[in-house]
Amino acid sequence: MHTHSALSDEEAAQLDAHWRALNYLSACQLYLRANPLLREPLRAEHVKPRLLGHWGSSPGLGLVYTHLNRVVREHGTDALCVWGPGHGAPAVLSGAWLEGTFGEYDPDRARDAEGMLRLFRDFSQPGGLPSHTAPDVPGSIQEGGELGYALAHAYGAAFDNPDLLVCAVIGDGEAETGPLAASWHSNKFLDPVHDGAVLPVLHLNGYKIANPSVLARLPEDELDSLLRGYGYDPLHVTAEPDTPPAEAHRSLAGAFDTALERIALYQREARARDGSGGVQHRPRWPMLVLRTPKGWTGPRYVSGKPVEDTWRSHQVPLTGVTEDADRLRQLEEWLRSYRPEELFDGDGRPSADVLACVPEGARRLGAVAHANGGRLVRELPLPPLERYAVPLKTPGGSSHEPTRVLGGLLTELFEATAERRDFRMVGPDETASNHLDGVFSATARGWQAGTLGTDEDLGPHGRVLEVLSEHMCQGWLEGYVLTGRHGLFASYEAFAHIVASMAGQHVKWLQSARDVPWRQPLPSLNYLLTSHAWRQDHNGFSHQDPGFIDHILNKSPEVVRVYLPPDANTLLCVADHVLRTRDTVNVVVAGKQQCFDWLGLEEARGHCARGLGVWEWAGTEVGGREPDVVLACAGDVPTQETLAAASLLREHLPQLAVRVVNVVDIARLMPRSEHPHGLPDAEFDAVFTRDRPVVFAYHGYPWLVHRLAYRRAVHGSLHVRGYKEMGATTTPFDMVVRNDMDRYRLVMDVIDRTPGLGAEAIGLRQRMEDVRTRHHAWVREHGTDLPEVSEWRWPGA
Numbered sequence: 001m002h003t004h005s006a007l008s009d010e011e012a013a014q015l016d017a018h019w020r021a022l023n024y025l026s027a028c029q030l031y032l033r034a035n036p037l038l039r040e041p042l043r044a045e046h047v048k049p050r051l052l053g054h055w056g057s058s059p060g061l062g063l064v065y066t067h068l069n070r071v072v073r074e075h076g077t078d079a080l081c082v083w084g085p086g087h088g089a090p091a092v093l094s095g096a097w098l099e100g101t102f103g104e105y106d107p108d109r110a111r112d113a114e115g116m117l118r119l120f121r122d123f124s125q126p127g128g129l130p131s132h133t134a135p136d137v138p139g140s141i142q143e144g145g146e147l148g149y150a151l152a153h154a155y156g157a158a159f160d161n162p163d164l165l166v167c168a169v170i171g172d173g174e175a176e177t178g179p180l181a182a183s184w185h186s187n188k189f190l191d192p193v194h195d196g197a198v199l200p201v202l203h204l205n206g207y208k209i210a211n212p213s214v215l216a217r218l219p220e221d222e223l224d225s226l227l228r229g230y231g232y233d234p235l236h237v238t239a240e241p242d243t244p245p246a247e248a249h250r251s252l253a254g255a256f257d258t259a260l261e262r263i264a265l266y267q268r269e270a271r272a273r274d275g276s277g278g279v280q281h282r283p284r285w286p287m288l289v290l291r292t293p294k295g296w297t298g299p300r301y302v303s304g305k306p307v308e309d310t311w312r313s314h315q316v317p318l319t320g321v322t323e324d325a326d327r328l329r330q331l332e333e334w335l336r337s338y339r340p341e342e343l344f345d346g347d348g349r350p351s352a353d354v355l356a357c358v359p360e361g362a363r364r365l366g367a368v369a370h371a372n373g374g375r376l377v378r379e380l381p382l383p384p385l386e387r388y389a390v391p392l393k394t395p396g397g398s399s400h401e402p403t404r405v406l407g408g409l410l411t412e413l414f415e416a417t418a419e420r421r422d423f424r425m426v427g428p429d430e431t432a433s434n435h436l437d438g439v440f441s442a443t444a445r446g447w448q449a450g451t452l453g454t455d456e457d458l459g460p461h462g463r464v465l466e467v468l469s470e471h472m473c474q475g476w477l478e479g480y481v482l483t484g485r486h487g488l489f490a491s492y493e494a495f496a497h498i499v500a501s502m503a504g505q506h507v508k509w510l511q512s513a514r515d516v517p518w519r520q521p522l523p524s525l526n527y528l529l530t531s532h533a534w535r536q537d538h539n540g541f542s543h544q545d546p547g548f549i550d551h552i553l554n555k556s557p558e559v560v561r562v563y564l565p566p567d568a569n570t571l572l573c574v575a576d577h578v579l580r581t582r583d584t585v586n587v588v589v590a591g592k593q594q595c596f597d598w599l600g601l602e603e604a605r606g607h608c609a610r611g612l613g614v615w616e617w618a619g620t621e622v623g624g625r626e627p628d629v630v631l632a633c634a635g636d637v638p639t640q641e642t643l644a645a646a647s648l649l650r651e652h653l654p655q656l657a658v659r660v661v662n663v664v665d666i667a668r669l670m671p672r673s674e675h676p677h678g679l680p681d682a683e684f685d686a687v688f689t690r691d692r693p694v695v696f697a698y699h700g701y702p703w704l705v706h707r708l709a710y711r712r713a714v715h716g717s718l719h720v721r722g723y724k725e726m727g728a729t730t731t732p733f734d735m736v737v738r739n740d741m742d743r744y745r746l747v748m749d750v751i752d753r754t755p756g757l758g759a760e761a762i763g764l765r766q767r768m769e770d771v772r773t774r775h776h777a778w779v780r781e782h783g784t785d786l787p788e789v790s791e792w793r794w795p796g797a
């Protein structure tokens with residue numbers, strides 16, 4: 001084991017007192033609802049009727065908490081800890097209670113016997129505290145229920161925080177997940193000049209729920225080689241069930257001190273070289289491999305079966321204690337083994353030895369501002385949209401690539417934040433493909449690995465991070481915004497699904513945090529989904545999936561937002577809006593290909609502020625009466641097809657009163673009672689009518705629109721066209737024909753669904769069908785779209 005002579009016997013005893021106090025408090029959270037200090041013999045009525053929670057990882061997490069306290073206090077370090085095994089929350093809750101942070105946030109949990117009992121009673125109880133490191137837990141930035149993200153979150157927190165140490169505790173099970181395995185490579189993106197340090201602590205206690213863990217069963221030399229292959233310098237600390245506590249404390253303290261000394265050295269050297277123009281070299285950052293027994297210090301045997309240092313200690317190691325006198329006695333012996341009378345005074349206050357290692361004030365792990373990132377947020381210096389807006393003479397009279405236009409705004413934003421460094425973009429190697437590469441005139445791709453003469457736009461201090469792991473991108477950005485900074489995740493639309501579960505977890509965090517009074521609002525997590533299903537000219541079916549919208553809109557309506565801007569100016573307005581929002585997850589879907597410009601900047605501002613609206617210039621309504629039919633659309637390609645259909649109807653059925661409605665904010669389709677952006681029924685009916693046929697061309701799966709609008713009066717007259725898994729590598733127009741969302745199909749839908757129009761317009765319907773038939777032959781012979789499609793313009797443009 002690693003030893004360090006600087007730790008005296010007294011210091012080792014004080015660290016052990018703190019750790020024993022953490023273990024006592026953690027165990028009691030699982031069991032007690034009375035008699036918190038064991039001032040009287042333990043009786044069945046002192047025990048909770050339902051025993052819930054996880055003991056197995058709590059002693060190991062408590063050991064890390066104790067030693068991080070010492071590191072912060074002795075080194076004067078600002079530290080944040082990301083607790084990967086979040087089900088070890090009893091240890092983290094205990095640490096926050098011991099240091100006093102919990103009592104400051106909630107006086108009912110003060111550092112006394114009454115506050116201690118409140119902590120015990122509330123744990124894993126209805127209306128109380130959750131069983132994971134949720135937003136209720138001071139010092140936490142992730143719940144840790146769904147495993148795999150601790151290391152990416154830690155690196156995200158460290159980016160652009162040069163004075164911050166982020167300790168990432170990674171559990172056995174988490175280390176087996178794909179996202180975690182990829183996240184080890186985050187060290188190739190950590191800038192030692194402008195970023196803080198990440199200290200991974202791989203905590204191996206040998207087991208998951210009921211199985212051994214892979215890395216814990218590797219021989220130490222094999223594990224060491226694996227971690228060195230990732231580019232780390234591992235420091236190994238191992239404790240067995242019978243290891244004397246002082247020996248374990250000395251070993252772990254020595255490892256922490258060695259790691260911090262190396263981190264400080266690497267940062268000093270890198271920052272000195274940067275100041276002198278020297279060549280940078282990627283450090284081999286230290287990390288800790290901490291092996292401790294699962295359920296350490298708990299019951300060794302229960303009913304003759306081994307529990308400590310086995311998988312049986314994962315959750316509640318002693319069950320049935322209220323019905324079995326022997327087990328109740330064993331529980332009391334276990335709890336008294338921590339000698340609580342030495343750790344707390346008669347009023348339940350921690351002793352001086354327990355608190356000797358605890359930092360003061362804002363450096364306590366539960367009080368660090370970065371764990372409540374809303375306290376650190378600054379407004380982004382977003383430029384005026386007029387600088388980048390597309391001039392419009394007439395609707396459809398020009399076209400631009402919306403994402404390239406947005407790239408101009410983002411470039412200036414990167415320039416404006418060059419000194420303060422609180423805005424980043426992440427993505428899976430698609431910035432150039434998504435036509436956002438203009439930003440590279442303001443910042444590089446961050447990169448700490450080797451470079452070649454053929455590389456472009458790489459740099460050690462870049463703030464665009466690209467790696468072909470959506471999990472890493474998501475984790476980095478979550479860690480970044482959770483610690484009070486701003487960012488954008490730009491991705492191909494189809495592959496946002498890869499992080500769907502992570503996005504859901506982040507939504508849950510934001511939703512829960514809204515109910516925690518001391519949590520401050522955070523910058524929103526923003527997705528830009530482009531290279532979307534309708535324009536995957538190079539890639540085809542595998543890259544066509546608009547369903548991330550459906551996934552997001554299943555989540556908390558207080559948190560989720562989805563925007564479908566139809567052109568460049570509306571994309572600018574939406575981007576300006578989402579980058580200013582707090583405590584939401586915003587999904588913006590926009591194309592990167594040439595797209596007609598429909599609205600000027602002022603019209604786009606008003607349209608986006610409303611979320612939807614009638615485009616009077618596109619319809620043929622007669623003032624004073626309702627339309628005969630409503631053509632609605634959401635998304636850039638559906639908007640083009642809808643307007644093309646409207647122009648056909650204007651030409652061939654001029655007597656038909658057509659209303660054209662465009663939807664930017666898809667949640668506007670929902671009732672106000674279901675979503676804060678939902679429209680009241682009266683406003684919805686004024687736009688869509690109550691009973692006229694509505695033909696809706698939608699960017700994604702059509703049944704989503706039906707689900708959102710099913711309570712509306714007009715729902716029985718609503719017909720939706722959208723993507724229905726008819727994909728291929730084909731032409732742009734063939735994609736909409738395959739999915740029955742083309743202009744000719746929309747005209748046919750209008751004829752079929754408008755009362756009294758069928759007989760009058762039968763000839764037009766046949767001609768529309770004939771064009772579709774001609775399209776199929778043309779596209780196969782020529783490989784291009786029909787000339788009347790590819791050369792189409794809005795009348796008068």
